[in-house]
Amino acid sequence: MNKIRLLSPRLANQIAAGEVVERPASVIKELLENSLDAGAKQLQVDIEQGGVKLMRVRDDGGGIDKEDLTLALSRHATSKIYHLDDLEAVSSLGFRGEALASISSVSRLSLTSSTGGDCAWQAQAEGREMNTEIAPAAHPRGTTVEVRDLFFNTPARRKFLRTERTEYGRIEEVVKRLALSRFDVGISLRHNGRQIHAYAAADDQARRERRVAQICGPEFIKNSLAIDMERVGLRLWGWVALPAFSRSQADLQHFFVNGRAIRDKLVSHAVRQAFQDVLHHSRHPAFVLYLELDPASVDVNVHPTKHEVRFRDSRMVHDFLFKSLHHALAEVRPAAAVAEAAVPIESPSGLAVGEFAGQASMDLRAQPPRELSLSSPAPASLFSPNLPRPSERVSLSAAEQVAAYGRLQPAPEPSSNEPEEIPPLGFAIAQLKGIYILAENAAGLVVVDMHAAHERITYERLKQTVDASGVQAQPLLVPEAIAVSEGEADIAEQQTEVFSQLGFELQRSGPEAITIRQIPVMLANGNAEALVRDVLSDLTTYGTSQRIKEHMNEILATMACHGSVRANRRLTLAEMNALLRDMEATERSGQCNHGRPTWVQQTLVELDKLFMRGQ
Known part of the structure; x- marks a missing residue:
């Protein structure tokens, strides 16, 4: 030596x-x-x-x-x-x-x-x-x-x-x-x-957005949502891109903790879960986000390069990030996007809203078609059957729920106090190839993928029904014992209430063993052991898990897909307009369950460019 x-x-x-x-x-x-x-x-x-x-x-x-x-x-x-x-x-x-x-x-x-x-x-x-x-x-x-x-x-x-x-x-x-x-x-x-x-130094919101546009590109800031949320000593602010602006790789993700740029798996996991319901599995979200918290609540002395941090209460931080972003994305409705794209009644081309080349002018604000169903604050949707209110506990089989949510109802009679303003997604004017709905709104032309849109509406309502009625569970005829680590067995024992709320009943049967005695009805044909192991792994790493919820949502998404209107189904104007009104009232209606966009806006300015009007 x-x-x-x-x-x-x-x-x-x-x-x-x-x-x-x-x-x-x-x-x-x-x-x-x-x-x-x-x-x-x-x-x-x-x-x-x-x-x-x-x-x-x-x-x-x-x-x-x-x-x-x-x-x-x-x-x-x-x-x-x-x-x-x-x-x-x-x-x-x-x-x-x-x-x-x-x-x-x-x-x-x-x-x-x-x-x-x-x-x-x-x-x-x-x-x-x-x-x-x-x-x-x-x-x-x-x-x-x-x-x-x-x-x-x-x-x-x-x-x-x-x-x-x-x-x-x-x-x-x-x-x-x-x-x-x-x-x-x-x-x-x-x-x-x-x-x-x-x-240049940026001391107001407009200048800050200008700097973000310089660095991340003008399209990012144009297609992003500014957020600022605060709770229990945590503040999250910045910009998160709408799901339609997703990326093929994680190259536009900036996260800062108390001004320090970091790469953290807990943060990545929380963001990915927040986007899980609105983003295609092969795409990545884009964001510039800032987390502010007490310096004593985060350990920056983890790695010499200081790229990584460790949160004192990782579960609280994870939940805050997930809930903040999930809520922000859920609140994105067509009204906000249309308001930015809206143009004055008299566009640069000289066409008034409602006027199309080669057709007589039709001002939809003044003359809504007789068969349209204008929504009130609590619309009676053409796509909404007479189901129990969310406050009532219900128990519907999968087939019953699909049939109920996919059923079209007769159009209600227009009320005498119909609003005269044009709704965000406008009024339907035609159906194209049995696939797309064409509508005219204040900004120009709206094109809606009717199956994708109805799929999202049905999916959100199924989730609301399950949340209101609780998760139906069934006991296993033969309880299933699985071997785990002692730490995982401890977590399963400590998180009994969490599993119970999701329809699972776990019992510790030894120092390194647990027994599954009950599972959710919807997951009866799934691999319960693998799911429980994944959840325990998440709880160990992040202090929280959404895996059971995600699996249940996948089943509901499949049910919604089968229960939604199909291509080549001819809809009346009243049915098309009812779908538009439901989209305006539904969370995350901009994307279907698979992360694809449900509608696009073509403004009059964009349409004028296509035909070189005014050039």
Whole structure:
């Protein structure tokens, strides 16, 4: 055995650099976070050759005193925390005091700073311990850090770097994430002497949305929902894209906890569950979300790169994220989307609302067709049979529910106090190929996939019926024993009430065994053991689970699909209009049960472009 010896400071710093400084983008992240912690309001970033030749970050923060410059480049030296209590509630982006020491051990680093006096001071380090000499320099209040020739003394690590374009792209992503995290800070980015980005400080909602559009694209902000929800010391705000703006990959997902960009499986799981009912399984949601909570409630000292965090009460955070996003998506109705697309009665083309080329003008506001069924605050839907109210407990078989919800009812007589305004989805004017409903609203033309729309309406009503009547359960003739870990058996014993509400009866039958005695009727043909194991796994990892609910919803979705109007079924105008009114009153009606859109809007402006009107 070799002798045990202390590592040299240089070798220790280079080992730490392996954790902190993976590539040029890692350096930029650390330097920018230091600048923000120093109170900077303007950041200038200059890059040459993808960061390998030069990275320079200048800020207008508080600066560093002359006597502190030596410590600033020393390992485990920081102004962020002083006591153990500070580590328990970290409110700064950095706190370990390793970044500058690690960076200087694998590069040629220059640190120039001023606290606002007449003189600034500069310290330098070059792949070894810092020079003790501090030289005067010219610099305004703030700090500039120059990092040259990254990995010049560790060629094995330098050869693992990618092309200049790739490394610069990663730096750009870091700058964009930071620009999303701090709207109050102005940021500029230059590469090889050319200005790439300039983000002005945003102090109001309009400017913040403009910055989000610059970074995430104008289509994201155009198709997103602004949310701001607060409960039990937690606040979630930001923007979440509507399901129709889903992505083929998870490339537009930004989540910040107290201003820190993170990647967390608990957050991802909560968001995915919130979208489960409205998103196709192969698509990914897009969002820019900010979670604010007491710093003492989150542990950021989990990983050297600080990308991961650990919540003190993970179940509470998960439930809050899920319920907030689930509620926000449920409240999206056609009225909001149509209001944004609506145009004045006289469009640029000169056509009044209700007027189509080659046809006589028909102002639907003044002349609603006689057979239309205008809804009241509590409409009697043509697609709604006389089922018990949600407050009444019911017990319908699957076949009965499908038959009931799929039945078309006679149109009610129009009331004498019919509203004159055009509803969000307008009034039906035709049915196309037995598949689509064409309707005219204040914005132009609405095209509805009638099966997809009715499927969502039926599905939501089936869910309401099940929620109101409770989950029907049946005891197993032969109870099923399954072997689990001791921890899972403990959870099953502790969460008896949760399983009971979902129709399961579990009993602990040994230190590492549980017995399934009762299951939901709807899951009688499913694999109960596998489902229970998945739920226990979720409860262990996230503190909560929606798997049983999801399986039940899958069955209800299948029932809704079979109970909805089919293609090639001819509908009357009254039936089509009843469907439109039901869509306006139904949660998540913009997507069918499989995540496909149920309707699209073509505004008059868009239609004019198709025919080059006014050009």
